[in-house]
Amino acid sequence: MTTVLVVGAGQSGFQAVASLRDRGFDGRVVLVGDEPGVPYQRPPLSKAYLAGTAGLEQLHLRGADFFAEKDIELVEARVRSIDRAARKANFEDGRELDYDFLVLATGARNRTLPVPGANLPGVLTLRTRDDADRLRASLEQAEDVVVAGGGFIGLEFASHAGRPVTIVEAQDRLLNRVATPEISAYFAELHRAAGHTVLLGQGVAALHGDERVREVELSDGTRLPADLVVVAVGVVPETALAEAAGLPVRNGVVVDAHLRTADERIFAIGDCANFPCVQAGAETRLESVQNAVDQARCVAAAITGTAEPYASLPWFWTDQAGAKLQIAGILSGADRTVVAGDPAEGKFSVLSFRDDVLVAVESVNRPADHIAARRLFTAEPKPAYADLEASAFDLKAHLK
Ligand code: FAD
Incomplete structure (x- = not known):
């Protein structure tokens, strides 16, 4: 039986095991994490959970029954090292586990x-x-x-x-x-x-x-x-396991377009992975729920036999000072910005261009712009400055 071992039971590790089962993977699935309890999401920790308006249950990605139903082994332990030649992970408590595929989903730690x-x-x-x-x-x-x-x-x-x-x-x-x-x-x-x-x-x-x-x-x-x-x-990617196992590490565990490390049996996803980002045209490490979830899905697809290069559009949100900021696309390399809407009214978007092509949209309290941007970024051709100028930078006018 094929065994997939996922190290790190955070946002991306959880998604990897859930997606494996969603795709009908019927081998052994083991999710090892060093935090107690079922996997949980971090975004509310600095929002509703901190404010006391969301409780523990609202943090949980799924209850314990989910793991039992899906036959996913959730193990509370810390992985100490990986023996690539033997395809074996050694836990700090002395246990060891053989794997066929290993997914590093170890996240990051605070600077x-x-x-x-x-x-x-x-x-x-x-x-x-x-x-x-x-x-x-x-x-x-x-x-x-x-x-x-x-x-x-x-x-x-x-x-x-x-x-x-x-x-x-x-x-x-x-x-x-x-x-x-x-x-x-x-x-x-x-x-x-x-x-x-x-x-x-x-x-x-x-x-x-x-x-x-x-x-x-x-x-x-x-x-x-x-x-x-x-x-x-800021944070530092958690790369110690990869490094000790002799895998390339450069601002994260280095992976290829399929999120594979230099070892074809080992993938890395989420905050710990440095991947070739299509939108940035460069090696990139992202810290977002979108990136964690989409990379996990991509790796689950690869393990179940439908490998596609990772190309998901980066997007992000934050709630602060009573406003919601949503970002679609990648800002790096942008050389021109336009403000659409009126900041004084508390609803506006900043459109960023690189070589006159739209590369990122930051929307403040304008969710319709964010949704439009995400749709525009996943279609071809990408909107050009001149086209958007002709519509007074109304993104919705460009949706087909
Ligand atoms: P993590 O969720 O950090 O999971 C990694 C897990 O691996 C951890 O539990 C870690 O302890 C474990 N681990 C590490 N090494 C080992 C080992 N050797 N053995 C066993 N376990 C190990 N993103 C957004 O898009 N929007 C937001 O509003 C937002 N808000 C956030 C608020 C806060 C307070 C924080 C901290 C993050 C926020 N993020 C937000 C970012 C988002 O939560 C992360 O990008 C996401 O959690 C990354 O998922 P991950 O699985 O890569 O890492």
């Missing part, structure tokens, strides 16, 4: 702040359910909350923490890595209007305290009072 005081009590991060529980409990007692990092996670945390916080961002704009300057400026205003202090161009130089953190020292020497510091400065 830490490389500054003095980073390990003080009261300095927390947000990746797992346990992290979210700790943060919720700390928020109840904290007086002064500082968020280090103005990316998606830091800003969502600020939005759903239920109180004003100070956001410290080393770059000169929020969402620097992931959004256009127009979107950055809009959200900086929204967060300020919501009562948060947004400090741009200021790194965290040190954290000071005694039995817990008391102050955040900024790069210009300013000291902010803080008894809770949330570090949200």
Whole structure:
């Protein structure tokens, strides 16, 4: 009997095993994860779950009965190493398991702040359910909350923490890595209007305290009072297993267009995988639910005999400061932007072009634009600047 072993029981690992069964795979399916309980989704951790408006059950991707019904073995353990020659995985608890195909779905871990005081009590991060529980409990007692990092996670945390916080961002704009300057400026205003202090161009130089953190020292020497510091400065892909097994690793586990590593029996998907992205025209590692789910489906198809190159359109959403931002496409390499709609009304989209071809659409409270963009990006030819200009950049007018 063919055995598929999926390492990492997060968004992509869960989807891989579910899709294998959906496609009629009747071999042995083992999903190994080092977090307790059934697989859960992370997006609510910085939104409804943090705010206390969603409970544990709403995090779960499926209940325990699903795994029993589908004959999927859900194993709580950490995989320590992979023996590629013997096609065997060794678990930290001493167990080992033979596989025919192995899927690395190990995700990413949070970056830490490389500054003095980073390990003080009261300095927390947000990746797992346990992290979210700790943060919720700390928020109840904290007086002064500082968020280090103005990316998606830091800003969502600020939005759903239920109180004003100070956001410290080393770059000169929020969402620097992931959004256009127009979107950055809009959200900086929204967060300020919501009562948060947004400090741009200021790194965290040190954290000071005694039995817990008391102050955040900024790069210009300013000291902010803080008894809770949330570090949200990005993630590092979890590649240790691949590296130790001699597989190429470069900002993630390197895979080909079919999401296969250099070993044809081993795939990598989700946050841990660096893949040739069709839309970016370059090696890319994405951190999104869409990417995790679609890559898992692609690998399940490959294992069940219908391999297709991975080409799904990247898309993403975030809820913050009372607004919904949805992004379709890939911003890298964009050389021109147009704003459609009126930011003052709180509903607009930023269209980004590369060589006069539409490559990304960021929509704020304009879900119809997002849906239209996703449909346009998956059809040919891709909309050109001149065509869109002729319709006053109304994306819906171009749907066939
Ligand atoms: P993960 O979901 O991280 O799963 C990896 C799992 O593998 C983990 O459980 C890890 O512990 C386990 N693991 C690692 N190594 C081993 C090992 N050796 N043995 C056993 N287990 C191992 N995306 C969006 O599109 N929209 C959002 O609004 C959004 N919000 C988010 C909010 C938060 C707070 C976070 C943290 C992420 C958010 N994301 C969002 C990103 C999205 O959740 C991730 O991209 C997605 O979870 C990636 O799935 P994955 O399976 O690759 O990794």
